[in-house]
Amino acid sequence: MNDRPNILWITTDQQRFDTIGAHGNPAINTPNLDRLAAGGMSFMQTYTQAPICTPSRASFMTGRYPASHHVHRNGNDHWPAAERILPAILKAGSDYTTGLIGKHHLSRSENRIELIPEDGYDVAELSDCWPIGRDHDVWMNETRGVEDPLALYPELLSKSPRDYGPGLPMEVQQSTWWAERASRFIEDHRDGPWFLNLNPVDPHPPFFPPKEFLDRYDPASMPLPLYRDSDVARQEAFREIDQQWKKIQDVRRYDPAEDIDQSGIPLEQRNLFDFPPDTYDARMVKACYYAMIEMVDDRIGAVLDALERSGQAENTIVIFTSDHGEMMGDHGMLYKGCRFFEGLVHVPLIIRWPGVSVPGSRTEALVELIDLAPTILDAAGVDIPRNMQGRSLAGILSGQTTTHKPHVVCEFNEALAGMPYQSHGTMVFDGRYKTCMYHDAGKAEIFDLATDPGEFDSLWGQEGFEKEQIRLMQQHIDAVMATSDAGIERTGMY
The missing domain is CATH 3.30.1120 (Arylsulfatase, C-terminal domain)
Known part of the structure; x- marks a missing residue:
């Protein structure tokens, strides 16, 4: 047992707040997140600082709002030299061994392979939003005999005209890679405490789960998105506000018989939202999304098992969250953009801190993702920088307080x-x-x-x-x- 706790911080990509069985969703199967919730505290009112990957990740890794760190966009040319992220702060103030496995996405990706700033990690093994990435490529080649991992993706797309459906087998999924690498990191012998930043790229679209997980979901039993007929006129009024678009379905207003390729249509004329659930297979899309989340849950279970096997579970804080949500058809919208509906800005957060958090507890306190960095520094006994704008959650976790912030900002x-x-x-x-x-x-x-x-x-x-x-x-x-x-x-x- 270390005097200071190990810290395992798991951040999925584009996972809604309402996708955990233990939090009240009977349509999804998440046994490992459920057991994490049973052993820790669920923060039921947690909000991202940006509904897009890079500005959200920049915020929770610095503990600062976008207006302060100035990382507002995906695809930024570089990382601001004056901004330090959590592992660099942790390394400067302690003897923690720090690791990153998975997605980072704090600055520009070049050929979909990310450039990493000097960020304080002792170990960094990368992947990206596609089924390719530096270290994931090497693993695919050395352990799966795949010479060109990128070739798997076009082959998969050629079998589906949409961005959802049965995907690659589990043996070549990124989830298999990161669970294996995270388990190895955890089980390596170390004299001092460790911090592991584990960032799965799923359930980010395209929604291509392995068939074995998709087969567990009957699309006919999936709940439809939140939608009313009034949403058509409502979204038309917001047409001049950006929303991410990808080809997902047949859209009646253009052509009811074929998938619509809008690549030749000017952006301002495209149907960027306004997808009533009866104009595409909304239940099948949700089944694919839920199956991806169950796949991630399964591999999180493998990582939690590694903690147990190594005897470190009782001295390890486990944090689970996501960078932002997914519209998933609510109000006729898919993916993400400049809107602030609950499905997009409200995210899951579970923290299990043995000896501090009350097992199976919940809080309705308003919490922001920028609160995670100061919480981790607090737990590690490292001074929180004066310019860090988040606030430690230690008081809520220990039961010393039940309130946190009067409001959240995105x-x-x-x-x-x-x-x-x-x-x-x-x-x-x-x-x-x-x-x-x-x-x-x-x-x-x-x-x-x-x-x-x-x-x-x-x-x-x-x-x-x-x-x-x-x-x-x-x-x-x-x-x-x-x-x-x-x-x-x-x-x-x-």
Whole structure:
């Protein structure tokens, strides 16, 4: 037993908050996340700082809001020299051995293979959003006899005209690779404590789970997305706000008989959302997504088993979360973009801290992903930098407090390349009211999640709501302004 705990931080990619069986979803099978929840604390109101990969990851790895670290986009040319991420801070203040396995995605990818800054990792084994990547390539070649891993992906796509369906066999899935490498990292003998940043790339689209997992889900039994007929006109009103698009289905408004290739249509004219569930196989898409999550859950189980075998489980903090969610057809939208619906910005978070967290406990406290870095430093006994904007969750985990923050903030700033409008938006949620502002489009929404948890009826501009709207707008402005830090430390009077 080390005096300080080991730390295993698992971050999936694009996993919604409502995709864990123990958290109330009877349609999905997640036995290993369920056992993690049974042994720790579930944070039921956790929100990302950006609904897109890189700005979200930059935020939780620095403990700072995008307005302060300035990493707003996917595909950034470089990482800001002044920004230090968690493992670098941890290394500077302790003797932790640090490791990264999986996706990093803090700066530009070149030929889909990421460039890594000097970030404080003793061990780094990489993969990417595609079934290729530096160390994953080597593993595929050496252990699976695959000379050209990239060739597997076009072959898979050639068998499906859509971005979902049965995928590669489990033996060549990235999940098999990262579980094997993480287990080896955990079981290696070390004299001191360790920190492992484990980043699966799934369930990020395309949704291609192994057939053995997909066969466990009957599409006919899948619940349909949250959708009402009023969503058609509603999304048309938001047409000039960027939303990621990929070919997923037959869209009635264009051609009911064939898959639609929109590559020749100008971006501003494409159908970027407005996908009613009856215009595509919404249940099959969800079955594929859930099957991918169960696949990830299965391999997380293998990593947790490695902790048990090595005798380190009782001295290891395990954190499970995701960088952002997935619309999964809600309100006629798929994937992600400049919107702030629950499916996209609300993420899962489970923390098992033996001897500190109460097994099987839950909290409804408002939490942000930027709170994870200071929590980890707190647990490791390392000073939290003064410019870190997140707040440690140790008090909630130990039961010393039940509240955390009055509101959470999320933003989107020109985050996706190739989009026609390069949208800017911000969200503030106080536990009841969610305000969403689209700053260059003249649009706004307010949802009361206490009475409208599906976010169908915006209260913006509604008669009789004027006074409350003014109060919420003031709260929104104050919260967004507070995400920019004070800058250089003041040491003089003038």
